[in-house]
Amino acid sequence: MNMQVKTQYFTNPKNRNLSQIELDALAQELDAIKQEVVDDLGEKDAKYIRRVYATVRYTSIAGRACLMAGWFPPTWLLGTTLLGISKILENMEVGHNVMHGQYDWMNDPKFKGQTYEWDNVGTGDNWRQTHNFKHHTYTNIKGMDDDIGYGLVRIFPEQRWKPGYLLQPLYCVPFCLLFQWGVAIQNLEVGRVFIGHKTKKQLWQEWKPVQKKAAKMLLKDYAFFPLLALPLGTALPVLAGNVVANGIRNVWTFSIIFCGHFTKDVEVFPKTVLKNESKGHWYMRQIRGSSNLTGSEAFHIMTGHLSHQIEHHLFPEVPARRYRKMAPKVEAVCKKYGLNYNNASLFKQYGQVIGRIFKYALPFKK
Numbered sequence: 248m249n250m251q252v253k254t255q256y257f258t259n260p261k262n263r264n265l266s267q268i269e270l271d272a273l274a275q276e277l278d279a280i281k282q283e284v285v286d287d288l289g290e291k292d293a294k295y296i297r298r299v300y301a302t303v304r305y306t307s308i309a310g311r312a313c314l315m316a317g318w319f320p321p322t323w324l325l326g327t328t329l330l331g332i333s334k335i336l337e338n339m340e341v342g343h344n345v346m347h348g349q350y351d352w353m354n355d356p357k358f359k360g361q362t363y364e365w366d367n368v369g370t371g372d373n374w375r376q377t378h379n380f381k382h383h384t385y386t387n388i389k390g391m392d393d394d395i396g397y398g399l400v401r402i403f404p405e406q407r408w409k410p411g412y413l414l415q416p417l418y419c420v421p422f423c424l425l426f427q428w429g430v431a432i433q434n435l436e437v438g439r440v441f442i443g444h445k446t447k448k449q450l451w452q453e454w455k456p457v458q459k460k461a462a463k464m465l466l467k468d469y470a471f472f473p474l475l476a477l478p479l480g481t482a483l484p485v486l487a488g489n490v491v492a493n494g495i496r497n498v499w500t501f502s503i504i505f506c507g508h509f510t511k512d513v514e515v516f517p518k519t520v521l522k523n524e525s526k527g528h529w530y531m532r533q534i535r536g537s538s539n540l541t542g543s544e545a546f547h548i549m550t551g552h553l554s555h556q557i558e559h560h561l562f563p564e565v566p567a568r569r570y571r572k573m574a575p576k577v578e579a580v581c582k583k584y585g586l587n588y589n590n591a592s593l594f595k596q597y598g599q600v601i602g603r604i605f606k607y608a609l610p611f612k613k
Contacts, residue, residue: 270527317484
């Protein structure tokens, strides 16, 4: 059994090879950390998510109001910034976390994971399939986790190199700026049509809800609000503000997600790890397939607490605001069992991501 664990998991010398007994003990300790938080959930958590939800609304209203007076540059800048912050908070601290079911225990329809629809061109249903199920079940398993490079970027040596990857340092720029669109079409698996694994009819049926959602978002940001500002003579500033605010949200989301998954010490696993995978194995895979970001409390909130990607992968259904206090305990467990707790600044982690994008655009095998 130990030899099987070593063959399937042991690739990074910063991580110690664990026996099955150690893996079972690891699972028990991490389960205990989770249960302690679950038993303590209550009104303070409900108040928190309601406050964030209200902040999303008020910053959006204030931002859009400022953009209506967008002929004055400082007002335009303030409005665009507020709207960008609102979109970031809505997507990351509210939408992403609510759709994970982190607040289902509140029994509030507004925060129900299976029905929440976020301010994003991608549908909530598609996100729940590609992210909540595929990514969190098969984290970093090559051929099963579609989040490995999102089908566009070669970022690990285990990914098969193709000549098209030579251009990834260039096309990663528009991918970053338009990240919500990449998320929107991810579950469509368009490439399967070209290899005959999906019919055009199937693709069209899957595209319909995406088209409907995208049209709604485009009309709201790029038609309704600019037209509303037409009598004030600020339609163009409002349009520009919405474009930039969406861009701010896309760049920030891309940055945080890539830094949580594609840094230097993050590992990719073969499908064989699923054979007889115990809970301890699964926990270990989450730790070795994630990286954290250091920062202030405000920084963690703006990331939706995905700056604690390790804790999120371990406990995706625990309210993310709890990750900060869980982190020292998780780090101590990692140290005890010889597992690398990958934690560094955004600047350092982002540098590693950019380095991998450039390096693995070439046919390097390690």
